[in-house]
Amino acid sequence: MTIRLCQRASASCGACCGLYNSVDHSRGAVEAELWRRTRALARVPREEGAFRRAAAALAEDGPAPLFPSVRICPLLGFLDAAGERVGCLAHPLAAGGQDLRACGVYDVLTCEAFLCPSHAWLTEEEAQLCEAAALGWHLYGLVVTDVPFLRAVLGAVAARTGARVERRHLAREPFRAALARLLALKEELEPGSEGLFGAFKPGRDGEPVPRRIDYEALARETSPYDTILTCVGADPRSGNDLDRLEAEVRARLDACAEASAPGRGGARRPVTP
Numbered sequence: 001m002t003i004r005l006c007q008r009a010s011a012s013c014g015a016c017c018g019l020y021n022s023v024d025h026s027r028g029a030v031e032a033e034l035w036r037r038t039r040a041l042a043r044v045p046r047e048e049g050a051f052r053r054a055a056a057a058l059a060e061d062g063p064a065p066l067f068p069s070v071r072i073c074p075l076l077g078f079l080d081a082a083g084e085r086v087g088c089l090a091h092p093l094a095a096g097g098q099d100l101r102a103c104g105v106y107d108v109l110t111c112e113a114f115l116c117p118s119h120a121w122l123t124e125e126e127a128q129l130c131e132a133a134a135l136g137w138h139l140y141g142l143v144v145t146d147v148p149f150l151r152a153v154l155g156a157v158a159a160r161t162g163a164r165v166e167r168r169h170l171a172r173e174p175f176r177a178a179l180a181r182l183l184a185l186k187e188e189l190e191p192g193s194e195g196l197f198g199a200f201k202p203g204r205d206g207e208p209v210p211r212r213i214d215y216e217a218l219a220r221e222t223s224p225y226d227t228i229l230t231c232v233g234a235d236p237r238s239g240n241d242l243d244r245l246e247a248e249v250r251a252r253l254d255a256c257a258e259a260s261a262p263g264r265g266g267a268r269r270p271v272t273p
């Protein structure tokens with residue numbers, strides 16, 4: 001069964017529509033762009049000619065892409081008044097029954113059929129954990145499209161607490177918040193860092209191939225948190241401070257452990273509901 005990642009009950013993603021492909025991909029900048037499109041398109045008649053013209057105008061005034069070869073669709077915006085759900089404003093469910101997706105950067109078939117590799121690699125349980133962590137649209141999209149990062153974080157937490165992270169554990173707010181803060185490392189990288197797009201590269205056999213930090217060149221030992229750090233692009237050459245990020249990983253893991261077993265240091269103790 002194919003899992004659903006794009007639009008879940010309390011989570012949404014628009015990464016493959018170019019959500020993060022801007023020089024300034026901070027949450028504030030991305031959010032402002034989504035509102036600009038949402039407000040502009042709300043005034044446009046639901047017909048193809050008008051939508052095409054509006055899309056072209058929005059694209060022309062849009063932010064500069066970080067990767068010019070990756071398309072940015074100007075029809076991605078907020079589906080709700082509160083700005084909590086990101087999604088396609090040209091989808092029939094958002095455009096009064098009209099399918100206006102051909103006015104974007106792909107044809108309708110591509111928009112309809114595309115599923116990013118996370119759909120093949122993530123389990124439904126992992127998807128549920130991402131959703132239950134209540135990350136918000138900006139972070140959810142970054143995490144759900146980076147399977148090695150998510151698995152490395154969950155594995156590191158399990159190693160510290162002595163128990164596999166399960167959905168029921170996230171019902172405890174201190175633990176949920178601590179886990180979300182650990183995952184939020186993805187939102188805190190230096191502007192332009194490739195870590196934001198760290199995700200994974202499919203290898204020849206289709207399995208993800210992780211990036212690599214050149215520890216030899218840095219004359220230091222491989223970090224015990226290497227996978228997490230690799231997935232956030234914590235290589236100095238990508239503009240991030242490896243030592244600072246490593247310290248952050250350690251501190252945020254400590255917080256997860258403490259939240260799982262308050263007052264006992266958390267280490268090697270099971271996370272209990």
Ligand code: SF4
Pocket residue numbers: 005006007013014015016017114115116117118141144145
């Ligand atoms: S990147 Fe994946 S999860 Fe996100 S909207 Fe695209 S297909 Fe869906």
Ligand code: SF4
Pocket residue numbers: 016017073074075076077087088089090091100101102103104105106111
């Ligand atoms: S038209 Fe296609 S690419 Fe554009 S926002 Fe909609 S689904 Fe994404």
